[in-house]
Amino acid sequence: MVRPVVELDREGIDRLIAQLGDSGFTVIAPTLSDGTISHGPISSSQDLPVGWTEVQDAGTYRLTRREDDALFGYAVGPHSWKRFLHPPEVVVWQGDGGMTPLDLAPPPRYAFFGVRPCEMAAISIQDKVFLDSGFSDDVYRSRRTDAFIVEVECYEPGGTCFCASMGTGPGAVEGADLVVSEILDDEHRFVVRAGSDAGEEVLAALGAAEAETDVIAAAEQVVADAAARMGRTLDTDGLRAALTAQAQSERWDEIAARCLTCANCTMACPTCFCAGIDDSLSLDGAVATRTRRWDSCFGLEFSYIHGGSLRTSAASRYRQWITHKLSTWWDQFGSSGCVGCGRCITWCPVGIDITAEATAMLAEARSEEAS
Amino acid sequence: MRPLEERQPTLAVYKFASCDGCQLSLLDCEDELLAVAGAIQIANFPEASREVLPGPYDVVLVEGSITTPHDEERIHDIRRAAGVLITIGACATAGGIQALRNWKDVDDFVNIVYANPQYIETLETSTPISDHVDVDLELRGCPIDKGQLVEVIAAYLQGRKPTIPTYSVCVECKRRGTPCVMVKGTPCLGPVTQAGCNGLCPAYDRGCFGCFGPMESPNTAALADQWHALGIPANRISEAFRSFNAWSGAFREESDRWEERSPV
Structure with a gap:
């Protein structure tokens, strides 16, 4: 099916944002916040980080100005969209003494404006985890079903990006309602493609001119250039088997000497989905509440079963995380659990680099195989 | 004492070397304080009430560290009269900021601070309560988090394990x-x-x-x-x-x- 492709200027982007707001969506987009580019509500393109970018490397992040008025001239920030779809803390059930569930507030209808291809891929992975793996999670479904996604292709990869290695960018991946490409040559303009019926309806209502082929070609060129400028790369050939083969490697202890087991990587990761359940009762015993909170395989409690924790060493916990992410995720969900967004590298306080650690394990496995 | 099923459990609060900030967290509970007072009898808490009921007490909160020979004895008396003993705050659980003396000669401090140091009887070290008696639960923090305190009291009353995370x-x-x-x-x-x-x-x-x-x-x-x-x-x-x-x-x-x- 051929979906419509239109060209917009910045004013057109403003009309698009306004239209989504008028349709009842809470529009969330990258904004300048806490010295970072983080997600927040917007009502026009002026609320985006216009003319800003960031410098990212292992364990470091700094905002910096661009020399233009780009709307999307940066990579991904500290938080992923899972904050909205799989909230960090959510009451999943609340009841009074009669076991009658109390009404919980319905979630807002979100329009996510500025979802990067790696993030779109991450949402698709969480869709599989929460909706398509044999059960359906109410919390996730109630937020995901009506969400409208505006994906934005990347032309300014960050220092820790490696989506090109993971096949999840910098060009758009499947799943969005609209796909935006920003072009910054002599004329500042945007190519917007519909990716779903809902996206098509929005474009039709917007009444924009069809994009010319030369403009579409320019948008494609921007993405192709970006693929060659990734901050990191990861050779995934044989990686899945290598990680499980190296389960007894001494290198895990070497990584553990650096790992803080602080859980930042798992919290920043857009696909990590683990959560814990806490039940509580008000002091007078009248109201029982079941709360779900993000949890992490880096915590001791996480693997606690009768008698103790299964993964007491930091080595076993790091191994669990990276092996699940890059290897056993395939067995469980049919894809890699890593989308190459680089958050776990940037937001590790001591800068442990998943690409470097995986590469080292792969090299170890290859050399053992050769000998 | 009557069995617990027939009466409200009693609560006592004791202070050792500390700033009072942690026990104030209990008074600072405001919204929850009435519910706490409704569920547990505050029997010995001088900072809240002059009325002191005789022990033993079902739940004892201990604030502060052990820094004097008198403290060393007193904590054993408290332990003997306590059902559940919960230490609250960095002083009680780790020795507090005053444990900086543990790296120095305490007599040097005493001589600088007090005009008549001969009246001061103090220990060489500031140590946590758990160095001296068995402690059932430690609540960390400088000061403690009042939400965690209410959670611990609620968990005690409901006979369940309190949710106190130990991750980062x-x-x-x-x-x-x-x-x-x-x-x-x-x-x-x-x-x-x-x-x-x-x-x-x-x-x-x-x-x-x-x-x-x-x-x-x-x-x-x-x-x-x-x-x-x-x-x-x-x-x-x-x-x-x-x-x-x-x-x-x-x-x-x-x-x-x-x-x-x-x-x-």
């Missing part, structure tokens, strides 16, 4: 949506510090001060190396670990390690 402050920052201050360049003790404050300081763009003490598996060496890489001199690293929880295992060892290095 980072988990709370991430849930709260605070971008990591360390990655933005500010040294932070959060990755080695136990949660409980809801990531308070990083939310105001400050590094964590370590009020809740070492988390469950603190890699202080790796964190300190990163601080050094960020340009923090060795003596400052040693001092950072040597605050409210200076005397607690991992913090104490790391502070010693950096004290022995050259100051830069």
